[in-house]
Amino acid sequence: MSLIKIIEVMAILVGAFSGFIEARSKNMDVVGVFIVAFITAFGGGTLRDVLLDIRPLFWVQHEEYAILIFFLSLIANPLIRTLREIVSERLIVVADALGLGLFSVAGVAAGLHAHMPLFIASMMGVITGIFGGVLRDIVCNEIPMVLRDGKPYALCAFAGCWMYLLMEQVGVNPNFALWSSALFIFALRLLTWIKGVRIQ
Amino acid sequence: MSLIKIIEVMAILVGAFSGFIEARSKNMDVVGVFIVAFITAFGGGTLRDVLLDIRPLFWVQHEEYAILIFFLSLIANPLIRTLREIVSERLIVVADALGLGLFSVAGVAAGLHAHMPLFIASMMGVITGIFGGVLRDIVCNEIPMVLRDGKPYALCAFAGCWMYLLMEQVGVNPNFALWSSALFIFALRLLTWIKGVRIQ
Amino acid sequence: MSLIKIIEVMAILVGAFSGFIEARSKNMDVVGVFIVAFITAFGGGTLRDVLLDIRPLFWVQHEEYAILIFFLSLIANPLIRTLREIVSERLIVVADALGLGLFSVAGVAAGLHAHMPLFIASMMGVITGIFGGVLRDIVCNEIPMVLRDGKPYALCAFAGCWMYLLMEQVGVNPNFALWSSALFIFALRLLTWIKGVRIQ
Numbered sequence: 001m002s003l004i005k006i007i008e009v010m011a012i013l014v015g016a017f018s019g020f021i022e023a024r025s026k027n028m029d030v031v032g033v034f035i036v037a038f039i040t041a042f043g044g045g046t047l048r049d050v051l052l053d054i055r056p057l058f059w060v061q062h063e064e065y066a067i068l069i070f071f072l073s074l075i076a077n078p079l080i081r082t083l084r085e086i087v088s089e090r091l092i093v094v095a096d097a098l099g100l101g102l103f104s105v106a107g108v109a110a111g112l113h114a115h116m117p118l119f120i121a122s123m124m125g126v127i128t129g130i131f132g133g134v135l136r137d138i139v140c141n142e143i144p145m146v147l148r149d150g151k152p153y154a155l156c157a158f159a160g161c162w163m164y165l166l167m168e169q170v171g172v173n174p175n176f177a178l179w180s181s182a183l184f185i186f187a188l189r190l191l192t193w194i195k196g197v198r199i200q
Numbered sequence: 201m202s203l204i205k206i207i208e209v210m211a212i213l214v215g216a217f218s219g220f221i222e223a224r225s226k227n228m229d230v231v232g233v234f235i236v237a238f239i240t241a242f243g244g245g246t247l248r249d250v251l252l253d254i255r256p257l258f259w260v261q262h263e264e265y266a267i268l269i270f271f272l273s274l275i276a277n278p279l280i281r282t283l284r285e286i287v288s289e290r291l292i293v294v295a296d297a298l299g300l301g302l303f304s305v306a307g308v309a310a311g312l313h314a315h316m317p318l319f320i321a322s323m324m325g326v327i328t329g330i331f332g333g334v335l336r337d338i339v340c341n342e343i344p345m346v347l348r349d350g351k352p353y354a355l356c357a358f359a360g361c362w363m364y365l366l367m368e369q370v371g372v373n374p375n376f377a378l379w380s381s382a383l384f385i386f387a388l389r390l391l392t393w394i395k396g397v398r399i400q
Numbered sequence: 401m402s403l404i405k406i407i408e409v410m411a412i413l414v415g416a417f418s419g420f421i422e423a424r425s426k427n428m429d430v431v432g433v434f435i436v437a438f439i440t441a442f443g444g445g446t447l448r449d450v451l452l453d454i455r456p457l458f459w460v461q462h463e464e465y466a467i468l469i470f471f472l473s474l475i476a477n478p479l480i481r482t483l484r485e486i487v488s489e490r491l492i493v494v495a496d497a498l499g500l501g502l503f504s505v506a507g508v509a510a511g512l513h514a515h516m517p518l519f520i521a522s523m524m525g526v527i528t529g530i531f532g533g534v535l536r537d538i539v540c541n542e543i544p545m546v547l548r549d550g551k552p553y554a555l556c557a558f559a560g561c562w563m564y565l566l567m568e569q570v571g572v573n574p575n576f577a578l579w580s581s582a583l584f585i586f587a588l589r590l591l592t593w594i595k596g597v598r599i600q
Contacts, residue, residue: 023347029399031354032347035334046251051446053455055253063317070319077400117463119470134435134539139334141343143541147423147432154431199429200477223547229599231554232547235534246451255453263517270519277600339534341543 009065011099014092015041015132016069017083020076022140034073036136041069043135044128048107052114052124093193101185104129104157105178108164118165125161129185130154150198153189160185209265211299214292215241215332216269217283220276222340234273236336241269243335244328248307252314252324293393301385304329304357305378308364318365325361329385330354350398353389360385409465411499414492415441415532416469417483420476422540434473436536441469443535444528448507452514452524493593501585504529504557505578508564518565525561529585530554550598553589560585 019037028036042059049057059066072079107128111121130146130153137144146153164181168174191197219237228236242259249257259266272279307328311321330346330353337344346353364381368374391397419437428436442459449457459466472479507528511521530546530553537544546553564581568574591597 026343026348028343028348029350031352031399032344035347035354050250050450051457053253053453057251060316060320063319066323067319116460119463119467120460123466138338138538138541139344139347141338141341141541143426143428144432144539147435147539148426148428150429152431154435199431226543226548228543228548229550231552231599232544235547235554250450253453257451260516260520263519266523267519338538339544339547341538341541 007098007102010095011102012041012065012069013072014095014099016072017080017092018096018133019136020073020080022136022142024076024080026140030073030076033076034070036139037069037073037076038066039139040132040136041065042132044103044131044133045107047131047135048110048124048128051127052110052116054110054114094190097186097189097193100129100153100157100189101160101182103132104161104185105164105182108161108181109178112165112168118169122158122161122165125164126154126157129157150200152192152197152199155199156185156188156192159188207298207302210295211302212241212265212269213272214295214299216272217280217292218296218333219336220273220280222336222342224276224280226340230273230276233276234270236339237269237273237276238266239339240332240336241265242332244303244331244333245307247331247335248310248324248328251327252310252316254310254314294390297386297389297393300329300353300357300389301360301382303332304361304385305364305382308361308381309378312365312368318369322358322361322365325364326354326357329357350400352392352397352399355399356385356388356392359388407498407502410495411502412441412465412469413472414495414499416472417480417492418496418533419536420473420480422536422542424476424480426540430473430476433476434470436539437469437473437476438466439539440532440536441465442532444503444531444533445507447531447535448510448524448528451527452510452516454510454514494590497586497589497593500529500553500557500589501560501582503532504561504585505564505582508561508581509578512565512568518569522558522561522565525564526554526557529557550600552592552597552599555599556585556588556592559588 016037019040020033022040023033023036026032038059042057042065045058049055104125106125108121108125110128111124116124133146134144160181163184164177167177167181216237219240220233222240223233223236226232238259242257242265245258249255304325306325308321308325310328311324316324333346334344337346360381363384364377367377367381416437419440420433422440423433423436426432438459442457442465445458449455504525506525508521508525510528511524516524533546534544560581563584564577567577567581
């Protein structure tokens with residue numbers, strides 16, 4: 001399995017796992033757990049593709065991820081318990097930061113590929129990175145955390161998307177632009193987390 | 201009027217009626233009553249068609265249903281009172297189970313027709329069957345009931361969708377597959393309701 | 401700058417401004433302020449275009465509006481304070497009524513242009529006029545105000561959309577139909593506001 005595939009699976013699993021936790025904290029049943037996890041993992045990319053009118057959707061092309069989340073939902077309770085014991089919060093933040101970087105950069109590249117103007121492309125990147133969590137919180141009847149917790153989560157994605165756009169404009173090798181921007185988002189997210197940076 | 205037309209109208213009316221009740225319980229005005237009823241009746245199928253990129257939408261092709269709900273909204277208050285007097289809760293559950301069966305099977309068939317892989321097609325069936333109610337609850341600022349009430353509502357739809365997919369794969373007559381699967385969902389929903397089956 | 405451009409900018413700014421206020425009342429950070437303002441300003445037209453499968457979206461074609469809201473979000477706090485001092489509530493209602501008229505009539509015209517049946521076209525007009533606010537309230541975890549405050553906001557839009565449709569059917573000059581209907585919605589909204597008209 002290639003590196004990008006591993007990161008992709010990790011990003012989706014982290015999204016699904018945060019959905020499991022929020023759904024269970026709302027006393028949802030297994031149906032709710034699956035649907036909330038699915039929305040968290042794929043909601044951002046799906047909204048982007050609907051706005052850009054791109055089909056097929058990612059999870060339609062990769063049915064295996066939907067099936068994986070389905071089976072994980074059936075064991076969500078022991079899964080959450082076990083993971084909480086063997087996985088530190090630190091690792092979850094790291095995996096989530098990786099997911100944010102990868103999803104956001106994939107989103108801005110998709111926006112550019114669909115001939116969006118630059119600012120709109122950067123918005124597509126941020127939407128892909130954060131709207132899974134926004135939709136999760138809406139379904140769970142909460143004000144979306146990313147809109148109010150004062151942590152520069154979306155701003156890290158935004159900065160990395162512009163780094164990608166600038167590199168792309170000046171003709172940097174596309175693969176290098178993609179990977180370095182994702183890495184930049186990842187590092188910036190971890191740095192602001194460690195430093196406890198707050199925005200207003 | 202053919203049998204399928206009658207069931208279709210019943211399913212839509214049951215959806216609209218559940219929208220009337222929830223909107224009124226939130227003290228919405230006539231605009232809210234119409235919009236919530238409309239979303240409940242058509243939200244699931246509309247979301248499916250947006251995800252599959254299918255147009256025209258059902259309610260665009262059948263303007264008469266939107267107009268019907270519009271006029272019913274104007275008399276929602278006396279309508280709710282009257283129906284509560286002359287219609288037992290039992291009949292509403294029966295009609296709703298009929299709607300669940302019909303909507304879900306229509307959804308999985310649409311997914312298959314759009315060349316979705318099997319698991320995704322089954323998800324399209326469940327989305328069509330339950331997301332009207334999910335969107336109704338989101339607009340009414342509630343955690344969607346179907347995600348947390350512990351009743352195997354979505355699971356009945358899911359089981360029936362797979363029954364349809366299996367019959368379709370082994371070459372059963374399409375019409376028979378359609379009707380028997382809808383009937384199966386209907387019967388399974390009623391049975392689990394009577395028995396008080398709960399999931400976690 | 402032409403008159404229609406000025407009104408368009410005003411309508412979008414009024415939408416964004418109402419988003420600023422609601423986001424700040426929920427203690428959102430700058431990311432939340434931008435996203436809620438953006439959804440309020442463009443949500444209605446975006447939902448209409450997704451339902452009608454029209455691309456590119458308005459804000460994709462006019463990137464400058466998204467950028468404008470982005471920079472205004474950065475100064476939302478002093479902006480809200482300043483505007484509250486120098487702009488009376490009356491002017492905000494007037495600008496909002498102008499926006500309602502313009503957005504709704506643009507929506508019904510888009511529906512007609514996409515060959516929708518008449519009632520559906522009128523719904524597209526109302527969706528364009530009011531769903532920005534509906535989505536704003538959903539993201540902010542409130543029951544949408546337009547569905548429950550008993551003011552005939554959506555009904556003014558609905559009446560004006562039908563005025564447009566009737567004029568269009570009898571062959572009135574399209575531009576005249578457009579402007580007089582928008583003016584009608586604007587006037588009707590102000591009149592019902594002044595008179596304090598309530599619906600149930």
